[in-house]
Amino acid sequence: MRVFCSFVLVCVIGVQGKVAPDGFPACKRTDPQIEKCFLDGIENIRPQLQAGIPEVNIPSLEPFLVPTLKLDRTAPNLRLKAVLKNMVARGGGNFRIDRLKINLNNKYAAEVKLFIPRLAVTVDYDVKGSRLLVLDIDGKGQLRGNFTGIQVVAKGSAKVIEKDGESYLQADKIATRLKINHGQIDINDTERPYAANSAVAFFNSSPNVVLDILNPLIEDTGAAIMKAFLNKIFGSIPLKELILDLKHLPGCHYSDPKVTECIQKAAEEAKVLLAHGVPSLGIQPLEPLKVPSVRLRQHNGPNKGLKYDAWLSDVTLKGLTDYKVNQMDIFPEKLKVLANISLPHLQMSGEFVILGHFQMLPVESTGKLSANFTMCSASIEALGARVHKRMVVRDAVVRLQCAGPLQADLDEAHSATGEMEMITDHIVQMHSNEIIAEVQPAVETTLAMVLEDIANNSVVGGWEKKFINFGSFVCPREEKALGRCLKDSFNLYIPQLASGLPEYGLPACEPLVVPSLTVEQSTGAIRVSSTYSDVTVRGPSKMKVTNVDVNPRKHLVVVDMHIPELLMRGRYRLHGNVLMLPIEGEGTFSGRYSDIDAVVTIKLGRAHRDNAVDALSCDSLDVHFHVAGASVQLNNLFGGDGELGRAMNKFLNENWQKLTEELQAPLEVALKDFLKPLADHSFATLNADDILYS
Structure with a gap:
């Protein structure tokens, strides 16, 4: 039913008290091509920039x-x-x-x-x-x-x-x-x-x-x-007219006893957005509404003396957005919404060509048209349908009635009949109201088509399909743009990991406490069995995500990250051989790892929810990393033998690269065990359909 609430929202959408002039750059916050949107807007107003735009200083x-x-x-x-x-x-x-x-x-x-x-x-x-x-x-x-x-x-x-x-x-x-x-x-x-x-x-x-x-x-x-x-x-320009934002629109549901008030509130908040249009969703600006062409034919009208064919081009209609909702009825069981709005003043302009006859005289004229409709009201009927688990608006009907006087002019009329110019232009002027009134059905049809497009391309289908709520971010669903947005969102939340994010189930990680960790390496030059306990790690909240690639078809997310430094302290117990040298000990340790580049590959899946859409899940997670520098201090090696302990620590630090290569696989497994719960918590907040294509 939210579909129909949203449809009524866009049916009554408009702009009120708009400051920025027509064509002034205004772009949607979550548009993946927002830079192009602003660049296109600047190019559109470049001619005005030469002389300045006083209304916006x-x-x-x-x-x-x-x-x-x-x-x-x-x-x-x-x-x-x-x-x-x-x-x-x-x-x-x-x-x-x-x-x-x-x-x-x-x-x-x-x-x-x-x-x-x-x-x-x-x-x-x-x-x-x-x-x-x-x-x-x-x-x-x-x-x-x-x-x-x-x-x-x-x-x-x-x-x-x-x-x-x-x-x-x-x-x-x-x-x-x-x-x-x-x-x-x-x-x-x-x-x-x-x-x-x-x-x-x-x-x-x-x-x-x-x-x-x-x-x-x-x-x-x-x-x-x-x-x-x-x-x-x-x-001089309110923020809402520069950066258009859908994410704050209230969601309305038919079960809400105040659903009508909710829809009206949403309509008010979305006025500027849809008045400017949303290019990324294929929505044209509604203020003014532009109609490329209208064809009129009157051969059997009430005025038998006038027969004509007319072509109107570059028609614009202003004032559609200065609305007031008079009545709204919602019928969820019939997938139907009825609304009635008042429009105090509509202005039409464009160009015309008329060919016809008045009595026995030929009428041929071209020029510019203008008309003012007053005291108008529009009745709107929207009918929906379910298609492949989605709600769509299958039909919209608009009926426009204007009770006030109609003022119409066909200006700059230039007859093509030479000597009959004055007569034919006079005839056209005499019947201008009649001709303009014939435009009304074409306007009604155009309005209905525009409203259907808005409902199905944006609010009904496009918005839900093209954008994903990830925490406080609204991310485009398009793969490259989604990756960039997720990167920004991760980098926003990572510093907050220091104290944790309870609302997302993420524990504090500064310091990160690892109760126990076991590393078993039984092949190669290093054969060591070691356990670590009461380990604290400082530095995870300084990590930076450098890139995110999302592949919805393969259900993969690949995250590149850089960690400047990790400082570790805790207790250890180990025994084995390092490069043919025996090593054993038990005590405290400290370690420093610098400039760590890691690649985390996440395989996504679906987690069933009762009476709801599937949640996103982290089915598997793999980690590969590279360390640029490392040092370690193992205390109480060889039962406290100071000389042997110092020699072994020196040997370990001089050969840290070889040791890191040998221990990389078990360490990656340990890091994977740490990151997997974080990924589970993060992705479980999303719907699987938001990202996965199947």
């Missing part, structure tokens, strides 16, 4: 203006105190984004690499008490510069702030690296023209030398300008 990029800038820096070969005014930069609008990385897993961090082919800068300067190498660069005047091949790498993070009941981003830390391939300048100095000419000659003869000296100052100044630039934008 984006200034013009062509030119880019900086009214005032104060510089004060002392560094090797540089002392600079300056006030810059009226800075004008041209060419920034031709930027190219070569790389974009975004991390939204419990943080807001990004890295971008930009390339600007050419930048022309003019600025008024006032420089006092300044020196570059041995040159006195004091002066006042105007500088003009041309710089080419500009590469910028910017890294930054943002935090969430609350303002007037809304969440906004605020740039927190930004660092830039900048490289300018070449530059030439000219200076018109009103105080020291001869000194300025010398400075110009020096710069133009060795621009890279001067730019290298100035580079730290330019990078810091660029980071400060970028931070201020971003915060002006972030401060």
Whole structure:
């Protein structure tokens, strides 16, 4: 039944109080191609960026203006105190984004690499008490510069702030690296023209030398300008309009006596998301709704004098999202939902072509159409079906009625009949309301099709199919994206293993306590039987997952991890031979292992749940590792013989690589015994169908 609750949610979806202009980048948090989504959005608004977008505080990029800038820096070969005014930069609008990385897993961090082919800068300067190498660069005047091949790498993070009941981003830390391939300048100095000419000659003869000296100052100044630039934008657009998020939508079930209120709440929270559209789920934006073409034919209508064929193209419909739910009825036994919503104002626009006859006169006209529908209501009926254990919406019907006056215009009508132009255009205008009214059935059909697509591709099928809840993460199901998301989630939770994660059944592991461990090695150069007890291990919570590969078809997960250091203490008992040398002892020991690279291969399976879907299980787990360095201290070897004990410890530490190779297999078995329960706890929280294909 959640299917139908979700369907009604999307039937009444919309946007209210939207700040960002149409086309402004807004991407879904869990989109596996979120970088591409933002890049596509930036390209869409590139034309607007040239002149600026005042409603979201984006200034013009062509030119880019900086009214005032104060510089004060002392560094090797540089002392600079300056006030810059009226800075004008041209060419920034031709930027190219070569790389974009975004991390939204419990943080807001990004890295971008930009390339600007050419930048022309003019600025008024006032420089006092300044020196570059041995040159006195004091002066006042105007500088003009041309710089080419500009590469910028910017890294930054943002935090969430609350303002007037809304969440906004605020740039927190930004660092830039900048490289300018070449530059030439000219200076018109009103105080020291001869000194300025010398400075110009020096710069133009060795621009890279001067730019290298100035580079730290330019990078810091660029980071400060970028931070201020971003915060002006972030401060005007609510976070929910930049990062679209489905994971906080409430789940509604038909057994809830307040299911209707639950659905309405979910609809409110999802407005912006579906208004922008979700490209990764194949959902087009709903505000405005775009209809590529509509074909109309009226030969037997109530007005016998007018017969026509009409083609409408590039039709857009605005206002669908300014809804109010009037009534909602849910019939779970019939897999049926009925709803009625009011739409106070709908605006339609597009282009038209009309061919026909009025009485005996030919009517041929093209132009632009616009219409305003008022006091409208829409009745929605959704019927579902069960298909292969899934719920789908098999049919949706929308009926639109508008009680208010209809205002319609066919503008820029240009008749193709020459001398009859005025007459035919007048006829078209006379019957514009009639023609627009005929569009209503086409709009109803389009709405029904769009709502079916949204329900079946996203909420009904796509959302549940394409995304997995893993702790506080919502991970895409697509294999590569799932691997990256699981890597991020593991790395988030690993530091918390120090104190344990009781909600997931994971015990504390810092220190990790191993009550007993037995290692039997009876082949090769090392033949040792040893037991270890009361072992504490420090360092597991510092491990880092470097890669996760998921293969749902083969039921495999391969995890690469790196552990910087493991420190072990405990008691031991051993006897046997090491490289032909007898060894025995019982006492305390300590060991240090550094730079451990491990590969963990997990075979997944299904665990039956009563009255529920199968849980994911860890059927088997194998570990292979490589250690870059190791040292050990075994106390009380040979019954406390100090000289023999020191000699054996020295021998062991000098031959640790050989010992590690020989003992690797039993140690991997021991490590597997430790990791298997952790994997069992972790995967048991997931549904098998979330990951496995069979």
